Amino acid sequence: EPEVTQTPSHQVTQMGQEVILxxxxxxxxxxxxxxxxxxxxxxxxLVSFYNNEISEKSEIFDDQFSVERPDGSNFxxxxxxxxxxxxAMYFCASRAGDYNEQFFGPGTRLTVL
Amino acid sequence: xxxxxxxxxxxxxxxxxTVTLSxxxxxxxNNYYLFWYKxxxxxxxxxxxxxxxxxxQNATENRFSVNFQKAAKSFSLKISDxxxxxxAMYFCAFMNSVDxxxxxxxxxxxxxxxxx
Numbered sequence: 001e002p003e004v005t006q007t008p009s010h011q012v013t014q015m016g017q018e019v020i021l022x023x024x025x026x027x028x029x030x031x032x033x034x035x036x037x038x039x040x041x042x043x044x045x046l047v048s049f050y051n052n053e054i055s056e057k058s059e060i061f062d063d064q065f066s067v068e069r070p071d072g073s074n075f076x077x078x079x080x081x082x083x084x085x086x087x088a089m090y091f092c093a094s095r096a097g098d099y100n101e102q103f104f105g106p107g108t109r110l111t112v113l
Numbered sequence: 114x115x116x117x118x119x120x121x122x123x124x125x126x127x128x129x130x131t132v133t134l135s136x137x138x139x140x141x142x143n144n145y146y147l148f149w150y151k152x153x154x155x156x157x158x159x160x161x162x163x164x165x166x167x168x169x170q171n172a173t174e175n176r177f178s179v180n181f182q183k184a185a186k187s188f189s190l191k192i193s194d195x196x197x198x199x200x201a202m203y204f205c206a207f208m209n210s211v212d213x214x215x216x217x218x219x220x221x222x223x224x225x226x227x228x229x
Contacts, residue, residue, distance in 0.1 A: 031215065033216065033217075035217070037156075041221075042204070042219050042220065042221045042222060043158070043204060043206075043217075043219040044219070045216040045217065045218065048215065048216055056216060058216075089156055091158060093158075093217075095215065100146050100163075100208065100210070100215065101148075101160055101163060102160075102208075102217060103160075104150075104157065104158035104159075106155070106156070106157050107156055107157070107158075
């Protein structure tokens with residue numbers, strides 16, 4: 001069964017460093033998402049991406065964040081200068097155009113020290 | 114903006130018994146989708162069940178069923194014959210069908226513990 005994959009599973013970084021979180025969505029899906037979950041809190045929407053551009057972003061998704069689909073298979077989330085409060089679990093999700101379920105990856109745990 | 118409220122932070126149930134998790138939402142839209150996701154300790158998000166707002170019939174998936182009350186904006190999840198593997202965090206989620214981005218809006222979650 002096809003699945004969304006994410007790498008790395010755990011990333012530790014120093015405050016102020018750049019990180020790139022990687023996702024490989026399901027191959028025939030057209031819509032891509034990033035969500036984050038701070039430990040013990042709800043899952044929050046960050047950004048949606050369709051047709052090689054951002055379709056919606058939340059207030060959390062400020063200028064420090066960017067997304068890219070560089071090669072038609074990977075979908076990346078970059079945080080330019082990490083802050084302590086960026087520590088969270090980051091989930092990638094994808095959705096086919098003709099069905100509304102979002103399939104989630106296993107998540108990347110980001111720890112900012 | 115849509116909001117989703119799960120008023121039960123934690124629930125527990127004995128193995129083989131039935132438990133109902135509550136969810137209410139607020140929206141002015143008429144067309145939307147509702148979901149229940151399960152997040153076990155591994156933290157993987159797993160879809161449990163989905164409901165289209167235009168369908169009056171409540172969705173059912175094996176031991177999982179929903180009670181969808183559109184007028185009351187209520188969407189509860191019933192788990193029958195609870196199993197130890199059902200222990201997880203359960204999130205109710207809303208998706209507006211007309212949003213271009215079709216993002217999911219999640220509730221705060223309910224921790225369900227199934228006891229043997």
